[in-house]
Amino acid sequence: MSNAEMLEIKNLTAGIEDNEILKGINLSIGAGEVHAIMGPNGSGKSTLASVLAGREDFEVTGGEVSFKGHDLLEMEVEERAREGLFLAFQYPVELPGVSMANFLKEAVNSVRSHRGQDALSAVEFIKLMKERAALVDLNPDLKKRAVNEGFSGGEKKRNEIFQLAMLEPSLAILDETDSGLDIDALRIVADGVNRLRSENRSFLVITHYQRLLNYIVPDFVHVLLNGRIVKSGGKDLALKLEEHGYDWIKEELDIAEPA
Amino acid sequence: MLGAALNGSNAFLHERRRSAVEEFERLGFPAPKDESYKYTRIGRLFQGEYAVDADAPPISQSQIDALEVPDLDAHRLVVVNGHFQPEHSRIGSLPPGVIAGGLQDASASHPDVLNRFVSKFTATDADPFEALNTAFVRDGIFIFVPRGKTVEKPFHILNLVSVKSPTLVQPRVVVAAESGAAVSVIESSVAVDSVSPTLNAVSELYADTDAFVDYYRLQLDHKAGTVVTTTNVYQQSTSNARTTTITLGGRVVRNNLRFLPDGEHCETHLMGLVVANGSMHVDNHTSVDHARPNCVSNELYKNILADQSTGVFNGRVLVRQDSQKTQAYQSNRAVVLSDDARMYSKPELEIYADDVMCSHGAATGRIDPESIFYLRSRGLSLEDARKMMLQAFSRDVTDSIRVAPLREYVDQLVRQRL
Ligand SMILES: Nc1ncnc2c1ncn2[C@@H]1O[C@H](COP(=O)(O)OP(=O)(O)O)[C@@H](O)[C@H]1O
Ligand SMILES: [Mg+2]
Numbered sequence: 256m257s258n259a260e261m262l263e264i265k266n267l268t269a270g271i272e273d274n275e276i277l278k279g280i281n282l283s284i285g286a287g288e289v290h291a292i293m294g295p296n297g298s299g300k301s302t303l304a305s306v307l308a309g310r311e312d313f314e315v316t317g318g319e320v321s322f323k324g325h326d327l328l329e330m331e332v333e334e335r336a337r338e339g340l341f342l343a344f345q346y347p348v349e350l351p352g353v354s355m356a357n358f359l360k361e362a363v364n365s366v367r368s369h370r371g372q373d374a375l376s377a378v379e380f381i382k383l384m385k386e387r388a389a390l391v392d393l394n395p396d397l398k399k400r401a402v403n404e405g406f407s408g409g410e411k412k413r414n415e416i417f418q419l420a421m422l423e424p425s426l427a428i429l430d431e432t433d434s435g436l437d438i439d440a441l442r443i444v445a446d447g448v449n450r451l452r453s454e455n456r457s458f459l460v461i462t463h464y465q466r467l468l469n470y471i472v473p474d475f476v477h478v479l480l481n482g483r484i485v486k487s488g489g490k491d492l493a494l495k496l497e498e499h500g501y502d503w504i505k506e507e508l509d510i511a512e513p514a
Numbered sequence: 515m516l517g518a519a520l521n522g523s524n525a526f527l528h529e530r531r532r533s534a535v536e537e538f539e540r541l542g543f544p545a546p547k548d549e550s551y552k553y554t555r556i557g558r559l560f561q562g563e564y565a566v567d568a569d570a571p572p573i574s575q576s577q578i579d580a581l582e583v584p585d586l587d588a589h590r591l592v593v594v595n596g597h598f599q600p601e602h603s604r605i606g607s608l609p610p611g612v613i614a615g616g617l618q619d620a621s622a623s624h625p626d627v628l629n630r631f632v633s634k635f636t637a638t639d640a641d642p643f644e645a646l647n648t649a650f651v652r653d654g655i656f657i658f659v660p661r662g663k664t665v666e667k668p669f670h671i672l673n674l675v676s677v678k679s680p681t682l683v684q685p686r687v688v689v690a691a692e693s694g695a696a697v698s699v700i701e702s703s704v705a706v707d708s709v710s711p712t713l714n715a716v717s718e719l720y721a722d723t724d725a726f727v728d729y730y731r732l733q734l735d736h737k738a739g740t741v742v743t744t745t746n747v748y749q750q751s752t753s754n755a756r757t758t759t760i761t762l763g764g765r766v767v768r769n770n771l772r773f774l775p776d777g778e779h780c781e782t783h784l785m786g787l788v789v790a791n792g793s794m795h796v797d798n799h800t801s802v803d804h805a806r807p808n809c810v811s812n813e814l815y816k817n818i819l820a821d822q823s824t825g826v827f828n829g830r831v832l833v834r835q836d837s838q839k840t841q842a843y844q845s846n847r848a849v850v851l852s853d854d855a856r857m858y859s860k861p862e863l864e865i866y867a868d869d870v871m872c873s874h875g876a877a878t879g880r881i882d883p884e885s886i887f888y889l890r891s892r893g894l895s896l897e898d899a900r901k902m903m904l905q906a907f908s909r910d911v912t913d914s915i916r917v918a919p920l921r922e923y924v925d926q927l928v929r930q931r932l
Contacts, residue, residue: 308891332890333899341891348888352906361902362892369893401906418892 260321261286261426261457262307267318269306275316276302278482284426287454291468291493292461294479295501300461301345303479304430307459308342309335323425336362337369339425343415343432345461350402355414358402359384359421366422387420391447409440416447427451428459433467445470465497478504527621527651530633534648541642553826553858554768554797559740564680564712566650570594571676573706578602581672581704585919588670588700589614595675596685597653609663617654617686627658631690631720634748641770644744647684647716654686659695659725668698668728668917675705675713687717691725693750698917702732703741710739710765718746721753723777728756728916734927736763744770751777751806758785758915759798760924762931766795773802775809786815787911787924789931790823790855797826802842804833807867810841816911817848818904818932819855829874830862837867844874849881849907881907901932 260283267280276299284290294300306313307320309332320327322340330338350358363383364374375383384398391413403411412432419427429448433441448458448471460471468476468490476492477484478501486492486504496504543560544551551557573594582590591614592602598616605614613624620628633648655671673685691697699719705711721727731743741764747755759769773782788796802811817825827846848857859876881903889899908928915921 310887331896332887333893333895336891336893344888344891348882348884350885350888350903350906352909353902358889358892358902361894361898362889365893365895365898422892 260284261288261323262327262459263319263321265319267306267315267320269302269313269315271313276313276482277306279318280482280484282477282484284457284459286425286457287452288475289452289458289460289471289473291473291476292459292479292484293463293465293476293493293496296463298479299482300479301430304342304345304428304459304461307428308332308340333365336422337366341419341422341424341427343412343419343427343429345430345434347403347411347415349404349406351404353402355398355400355402356384359418362418363421383421388417390420390450391416392443393417408435409437412436413440413444413447416444420447420451425455426457426459428461430461431463432460433462433464441467442470465493468493480504480508527629527632531649531651534633534645537640538642538645538649541640541645543642550799550828551768553824554766554795556740556742556766556768559766560682560712562680564682566682566684567652568595568677568681568683570597570599573599573602573674573676575602577706578672578674581674581702583670583700583920583923586668586670586700586917586923587919588668589665591615591655591669591671593655593671593673593685595677595681595683598655606667608665609659611660612663612665613656613658614669615656617656617688618652620656620658624658627690628656628688631658631688631718633718634720641744643714643742643770644716644746647686647714647744650684651686654688657687657689657697657699659691659697661692662694664696665698668700668920671699671701673701673703673715675703675711676707677709677711678707679709681709681711683711683713685713685715687715689717689727689729690720691722691727693723693725695722696726698728698730700730700732700917700920702734703738704735705737705739710737712740713738714742716744716746719748719755719757721747721749721755723750723752725750725753727753729758730915730917730920731757731759731769732924733759733761733764733767738764738767740765741767742770743768745772747771747773747782749773749775749777749780749782752779753777754781754783756783756785758911759787761786761788761790761796762927764794764796768797769799771798771800773800773811774805775802775811776805778806778808780806780809782809782811783914784811784813784815785911785914787908787928788815788817788819788825789908789928790818790825791820791931792823793821794823795826796824797828799826799828801830802832804831804837804840804842807836807838807840809837811843813844814911814914815846816908817846817857818851818908819848819857820851822852822854824855825857827857827859827876828862829860831864831872831874833863833865833867833870833872835866838869840867840870840872842870842872846876847907848878849904850878851881901929904932905929
């Protein structure tokens, strides 16, 4: 693993009320790396993404997370975003009355201001929007609408990647960005992501299906089962999961630590 | 009481005032049990000692200019303590036949025209505040647009109030658009001194056949005390009347709006936005009497309530038995920002016709935390995220403001207030 640590999660436990969902997560992501997390429904993938982004519904009960050397768990939601953490939501919310342009302008400028950059002029902003929307083939009309309002499922997912492209994060977490996409949309989203890959930008791609990983080829694959990362490997691990499901891992685990 | 008559020679107004005095004596201020003032016990606010009229003290031009809506190019009419001030007004050029100026002047120069409109609205339920205003009316504003004429720029009526001791100030506005005429009117009230007066304003709007009347009541003055307003809207067939009430200030505000679309194919729009904080209490009491078939009314009120403020909305819609094909839509929504803020919402639909389309919805809630999380996860501060959501919430009202500089001004004030 690379020396330049982007994200370092140590023994992270979190839950909601008395229900412990993450039961000791360990994960290191180096700069420029793409990690995939796979796991069956309910294993805690979205919870991990939410905790990293700072959703307050979940209580962190133990462990540490450092993001580019900062104590992530100490940071407010917006500080994390400004510092370069981006979450592409599994279920993006609709914001009636909030125009895409207004929303993105405030978002981009708050991130820029944190980085010590000047706010973009109207002309520069429009140019940037146009260029980045093209990256995910986002229908230009959508930029004139309210955020996600009346967008199709696929449009919402593309809009998440469009925002990713606008905000230029250091670490992007994609929570099931592939689910519900037809094959063309999947290819467009994956192409967009691939073009955004760089040696300074890391990705944590959460998915349920191996097919996305044919397009976004990960450096590492981790299996999340019942709140723990139980297996890690290269991209071949995803293929094995696709072929054999998760049962063989569960069996391995049962042998390793009998119930 | 009737000594200082509006104009001795105008027998009609004289008569109106006399009957208003009788009506007010019969009704009195709303009693504590009065159902239509259930959430706004306003009667007690009128118990103390106060004068019922005040002369207009000198007001400087700079005081007036400070109250302008930025970039608004309008025919400006200035009123101080209910009295029209020609020297401060800037009416500009108007199409031939248009009358715009003081009510008292109009009663001398155009008594016949004026008499066709003043107090012609016969409301189904008499209200004491309207009677009180009529009983004491001495001056005000009269705007008349004759048949087929369009006044392109809006009128802006600036009601200034300047009193040194408790005073009841009762501005009166009459706007009449003859058939096919079009007019927009903005009315704002501002207290220029520290003594907050009690205001009882009445505006009467008449839209004759095919006429268009677009009216804005701006209650932006955070120093305002007790404010009662009445807006009566009378419509003839195929007319379009719109009222927009923006309330950002006033300790206790009660707005009575009564619409009578009295011809077929009328279009009626009632918009309202309340942004209240502290212990403000804002009560919008609306009534649309669908007396004729084939009319559409569309009502949208939004409330943003912080601190210990209270919002009240009452939306009466009466669809009479023969008013088939009526479409009446009503929506009242509120966001409460604290545990102590309250919203009381009461739709009152009385529908006696069977072939109608009516809907109403009332909802009170908090700002959606998921939306806030989404915005913050994109780098917006909690404060900016909340503002953005609240501005979005009020947007369908602010967007419906047709006068662009006013729309921007209100939007900006709302943002500052949040
Ligand atoms: N807001 C919540 N309240 C209660 N339980 C939750 C909540 N969110 C997630 N969970 C529970 O946590 C577990 C993991 O959920 P989640 O992280 O969404 O899984 P995944 O994304 O892997 O499908 C599930 O059992 C789910 O029921
Ligand atoms: Mg999930």
